[in-house]
Amino acid sequence: MAVFNPQQLKKLEQQAKRNRGHFSHAQLNELQAQLSCDLDTLLKALLPVAATFSQAPISHFNVGAVAYDKTTGGAYLGANLEFSHQALSLVVHAEQSAINNAWLNGANEISRMAISDAPCGYCRQFMNELDKCAELAIMLPTLNTSLKELLPSAFGPQDLDNSQRLLASTQSNIKSLSHEISDTLKTHLQNAYAPYTGNLSAVEISTQSHGQFYGRYAENAAYSPSLSPMQGALSQLALAGLKLDEVAINAITLVETKGYENQQAVADAVLKSYATDAALLHVLAEME
Ligand SMILES: [Zn+2]
CATH class of the missing domain: 3.40.140.10 (Cytidine Deaminase, domain 2)
Incomplete structure (x- = not known):
């Protein structure tokens, strides 16, 4: 499997830091050429870069996630964030972090997510709020799957008669x-x-x-x-x-x-x- 060497990873980490965890379509193209791989493999290869932004003082378990925006062809990194001396329910999961990063920076459709570990139930539920989540592809280290497969018989916005979705809600004044x-x-x-x-x-x-x-x-x-x-x-x-x-x-x-x-x-x-x-x-x- 295509992976970046330690020197390349260091460079990518600096680049990601400068761009607050965003890689543009042009940058992804360049990296894909560097690794001669397909997009999904590249997204997975970026996971160690994402995981370096993890702040996990409690678990010391560093999770990375990469959300791919179909409309711009760019990718957004995410990492878990834990808060010392606070309830565990407050932690930000890597998948939430990546989706939040994409959403705040104008992504319109997250069609693929690469994650360094299997998503927990909480994250499967969080992703289920996304617009077009029925088509969301999920790439794990040893398995390429989909949200649909990971979260069958889902409870979602439709059960509460909510027709809005995350990344596709109407703007208020x-x-x-x-x-x-x-x-x-x-x-x-x-x-x-x-x-x-x-x-x-x-x-x-x-x-x-x-x-x-x-x-x-x-x-x-x-x-x-x-x-x-x-x-x-x-x-x-x-x-x-x-x-x-x-x-x-x-x-x-x-x-x-x-x-x-x-x-x-x-x-x-x-x-x-x-x-x-x-x-x-x-x-x-x-x-x-
Ligand atoms: Zn999670």
């Missing part, structure tokens, strides 16, 4: 805000996916020298696998090779939909896992 926020954060708020609670919400982590990082709420029909905006933003930071308490933070903003807010507690909980005194600015939005 903002009526008013309790505090001014950046235009990019507004866009993430408008594109959050909260069909079950109605709490469109998003987070912006603004750093002094590494730019901004975003997260938006991704709900799930089974509720528990939902990804909070703060978890999503911290996962984005991890994919740039950074940790919250190792970078200077200018501001952290959480914006939620007034009357439906439910994210402050989880945001505070995961922030407590880091040695940072960065305060959370809580903004309420009224949506149209």
Whole structure:
């Protein structure tokens, strides 16, 4: 099987860090030529690169995932993220991290996922919320399969009469805000996916020298696998090779939909896992 040598992996890791875990279609083409392999083999060959972004202080089990966006032909890395001294239910799984990375950066259709280990039940359920998930191909180290095969008799959005899907939800408009926020954060708020609670919400982590990082709420029909905006933003930071308490933070903003807010507690909980005194600015939005 085609694999990158240690030197190539080091270079790819640096490249991924600079691009926050994104490889463009042109870059993938180049890498495919380098390995003379098919796309699925290349996605699997990128898994060790993805896994280097894992932050797993509890399990020390580093998982990598790669989501392929059919519409742009680009790939997005993901890695697991654990929070010390917090409930295990708050961890971000590598598959969630890759899908979140793709979604936040404009992917429209994830058609293939490569994962370094078999996806847990929670992740199968998370992937089941994706638009066109019935056609989702899944590549594991020793098996190429599909979500359909891994999650038969699935419970999903249709069981709750939800016709929206992750990566294909309709954009909402903002009526008013309790505090001014950046235009990019507004866009993430408008594109959050909260069909079950109605709490469109998003987070912006603004750093002094590494730019901004975003997260938006991704709900799930089974509720528990939902990804909070703060978890999503911290996962984005991890994919740039950074940790919250190792970078200077200018501001952290959480914006939620007034009357439906439910994210402050989880945001505070995961922030407590880091040695940072960065305060959370809580903004309420009224949506149209
Ligand atoms: Zn999982």
